[in-house]
Amino acid sequence: MKELLQLSGVCKQYGKGSQTFQAVSNVSFSINTGETFGLIGESGSGKSTLGKMVTGLDYPTAGTILYEGNSLWNEKKYNRRKPGEVQIVFQDPQSSLDPRMTVQDIILEPLWALSAEERRQKADKERLHALIARVGLKPEHLPRYPHEFSGGQRQRIAIARALITDPTFVILDEPTSALDVSVQAHVLNLLKELKRERGLTYLFISHNMAVIRYMCDRMAVMQRGKVVETGAVADIFAHPQDPYTKTLLASLPSLHSDSFTSSL
Numbered sequence: 697m698k699e700l701l702q703l704s705g706v707c708k709q710y711g712k713g714s715q716t717f718q719a720v721s722n723v724s725f726s727i728n729t730g731e732t733f734g735l736i737g738e739s740g741s742g743k744s745t746l747g748k749m750v751t752g753l754d755y756p757t758a759g760t761i762l763y764e765g766n767s768l769w770n771e772k773k774y775n776r777r778k779p780g781e782v783q784i785v786f787q788d789p790q791s792s793l794d795p796r797m798t799v800q801d802i803i804l805e806p807l808w809a810l811s812a813e814e815r816r817q818k819a820d821k822e823r824l825h826a827l828i829a830r831v832g833l834k835p836e837h838l839p840r841y842p843h844e845f846s847g848g849q850r851q852r853i854a855i856a857r858a859l860i861t862d863p864t865f866v867i868l869d870e871p872t873s874a875l876d877v878s879v880q881a882h883v884l885n886l887l888k889e890l891k892r893e894r895g896l897t898y899l900f901i902s903h904n905m906a907v908i909r910y911m912c913d914r915m916a917v918m919q920r921g922k923v924v925e926t927g928a929v930a931d932i933f934a935h936p937q938d939p940y941t942k943t944l945l946a947s948l949p950s951l952h953s954d955s956f957t958s959s960l
């Protein structure tokens with residue numbers, strides 16, 4: 697399998713002098729083209745920080761991140777080889793969508809990173825309508841504002857926004873954690889279908905083992921900034937090695953009985 701993303705010895709330290717904090721410590725793993733790679737860990741374990749370093753929102757203080765073999769960072773400078781190729785969907789669509797922008801402007805906004813010619817092509821009305829229909833929205837939604845929508849609909853807007861540039865790699869940072877359990881399953885299934893249809897590769901960040909098992913091929917377990925275990929999801933669920941992974945799995949029986957797993 698071809699490696700799309702390779703992280704080697706990645707660190708992120710915040711602060712200066714005696715006030716430093718190591719949010720990510722010496723993290724290494726690879727993500728293959730076409731897979732969904734899960735990143736699980738408790739709150740504050742460094743998952744979102746890793747996602748931000750891959751999308752260019754924050755720089756690593758040590759280590760390398762290669763995308764298709766090329767380094768994404770040169771010191772603090774993010775090398776955007778093909779703008780729009782890597783996109784991110786955040787956890788909370790309430791705060792990640794600008795309340796002053798219409799749905800249409802929100803979805804089209806990532807196109808400003810592209811060339812004028814590409815922008816014209818990708819902003820084509822028929823293409824936009826096909827995309828919003830695919831994520832479960834309607835043309836009459838386009839002139840409206842985010843507050844007029846439910847949490848699930850807002851996350852569909854965020855997904856359309858991430859896909860408008862035709863990315864190859866999408867980071868899903870707790871994409872359904874803020875949603876009602878019944879809505880979660882619909883959005884997860886939509887993400888699975890979109891991946892298949894578009895040949896996407898996902899980095900799926902979650903603190904929910906049931907969601908990771910449902911969505912991912914391989915996974916890494918993070919604790920306090922470090923990766924404590926990496927492997928195929930089926931293997932880790934069958935034979936967890938690290939005590940922390942075992943603790944996470946021990947919490948699963950209660951998840952089995954919740955309406956998330958029964959609604960899938």
Ligand SMILES: Nc1ncnc2c1ncn2[C@@H]1O[C@H](COP(=O)(O)OP(=O)(O)OP(=O)(O)O)[C@@H](O)[C@H]1O
Nearest residue numbers: 710717719737738739740741742743744745746903
């Ligand atoms: N800009 C920042 N400055 C200082 N510390 C930060 C900054 N961003 C994150 N941190 C700290 O780094 C640690 C890792 O945060 P991160 O958001 O990556 O964790 P997480 O695993 O994604 O947690 P959650 O599931 O709660 O989002 C946390 O202790 C957080 O407080």
